Amino acid sequence: MTTEITITRPDDWHLHVRDGAALQAVVPHTAAQFGRAIIMPNLKPPVTTAAQALAYRDRIRAAVPAGMNFEPLMTLYLTDNLPADEIARARDAGVVACKLYPAGATTNSDAGVTDLRKTYKTLEAMQRAGLLLLVHGEVTSPDIDLFDREAVFIEQQLIPLRRDFPELKIVFEHITTREAAQYVRDADRFTGATVTAHHLLYNRNAIFTGGIRPHYYCLPVLKRETHRLALVEAATGGNPRFFLGTDSAPHPAHLKEHASGCAGCYTAHAALELYAEAFDAAGALDKLEGFASFHGADFYGLPRNSGTVTLRRESWNAPEQFAFGDAQLKPLRGGEPLLWRLA
Numbered sequence: 001m002t003t004e005i006t007i008t009r010p011d012d013w014h015l016h017v018r019d020g021a022a023l024q025a026v027v028p029h030t031a032a033q034f035g036r037a038i039i040m041p042n043l044k045p046p047v048t049t050a051a052q053a054l055a056y057r058d059r060i061r062a063a064v065p066a067g068m069n070f071e072p073l074m075t076l077y078l079t080d081n082l083p084a085d086e087i088a089r090a091r092d093a094g095v096v097a098c099k100l101y102p103a104g105a106t107t108n109s110d111a112g113v114t115d116l117r118k119t120y121k122t123l124e125a126m127q128r129a130g131l132l133l134l135v136h137g138e139v140t141s142p143d144i145d146l147f148d149r150e151a152v153f154i155e156q157q158l159i160p161l162r163r164d165f166p167e168l169k170i171v172f173e174h175i176t177t178r179e180a181a182q183y184v185r186d187a188d189r190f191t192g193a194t195v196t197a198h199h200l201l202y203n204r205n206a207i208f209t210g211g212i213r214p215h216y217y218c219l220p221v222l223k224r225e226t227h228r229l230a231l232v233e234a235a236t237g238g239n240p241r242f243f244l245g246t247d248s249a250p251h252p253a254h255l256k257e258h259a260s261g262c263a264g265c266y267t268a269h270a271a272l273e274l275y276a277e278a279f280d281a282a283g284a285l286d287k288l289e290g291f292a293s294f295h296g297a298d299f300y301g302l303p304r305n306s307g308t309v310t311l312r313r314e315s316w317n318a319p320e321q322f323a324f325g326d327a328q329l330k331p332l333r334g335g336e337p338l339l340w341r342l343a
């Protein structure tokens with residue numbers, strides 16, 4: 001039995017760090033594990049200009065503990081009116097991608113896109129400038145069943161988008177279904193996907209076992225076991241277009257344990273440990289390094305990290321909660337045993 005694994009320092013290709021005191025609380029967790037992370041722009045108000053992205057990057061860098069090397073990779077929030085000429089400014093500022101949130105699909109998506117057609121000039125500019133498009137892939141029509149929103153998004157939005165912008169690099173973020181895994185597997189080199197640790201480890205039963213468990217609620221929501229198995233197969237199969245993106249999404253505990261609880265699972269405190277558990281359970285620890293440390297960098301056209309991290313098979317209990325400004329943050333699996341530990 002493998003008891004220790006050393007891999008090239010990984011990156012997190014989908015991360016929420018919020019702002020202010022919340023940001024101070026969570027950035028050290030990610031900086032302790034990852035070399036870089038793609039920072040989601042769904043602040044209130046959203047990050048929609050190169051100047052805002054640069055200022056946000058400075059605040060994140062300032063929250064990295066001394067002695068740690070961590071580089072935030074910035075994104076802009078695509079809206080119906082993000083001007084096409086902002087894209088060149090964004091590229092010059094080092095912004096690597098824009099994020100598509102269909103309006104109303106998830107946390108802080110009110111400013112999101114109401115009709116993809118409205119963004120076509122901007123998408124053309126992105127394709128020219130080499131910026132990636134990161135997609136929260138769910139339709140929002142109330143008549144579509146919540147559990148079908150991702151699969152319907154592929155048919156209604158992604159296939160036409162892919163056809164209209166054949167050389168725009170698109171990342172289908174936090175995929176949760178067999179349909180999404182198949183779509184990405186069958187696509188060309190311009191289409192990739194991130195997979196979270198929680199979607200590899202849990203199916204939708206986790207939200208309801210023994211009572212409603214708000215800390216397992218995220219969007220896209222956990223799906224059936226057949227979908228989880230398809231995600232495990234995709235992530236552990238060695239295909240370079242699937243890579244690590246935690247979607248660690250911190251919310252104050254009292255707003256998750258609420259009549260209308262927020263969507264998002266916090267996993268940054270033990271991200272690699274959770275992925276190692278999922279890969280180990282699939283007998284695929286040897287595939288973790290590609291997924292966590294190579295595929296994302298290669299897809300984005302960025303250099304791979306130097307340096308390594310080591311994970312040991314060792315049972316330990318993650319803290320039940322962390323301070324989060326004036327509130328508390330309850331991590332996934334908090335207070336429960338984890339099977340791997342970062343050395």
Ligand code: NCD
Nearest residue numbers: 016106107218219249263264
């Ligand atoms: C994310 C958040 O809280 O910002 N929530 C989530 O459930 N995943 C938004 C997102 O990535 O959709």
Ligand code: ZN
Nearest residue numbers: 106136219220
């Ligand atoms: Zn999302």
Ligand code: ZN
Nearest residue numbers: 016040247249
């Ligand atoms: Zn997210």
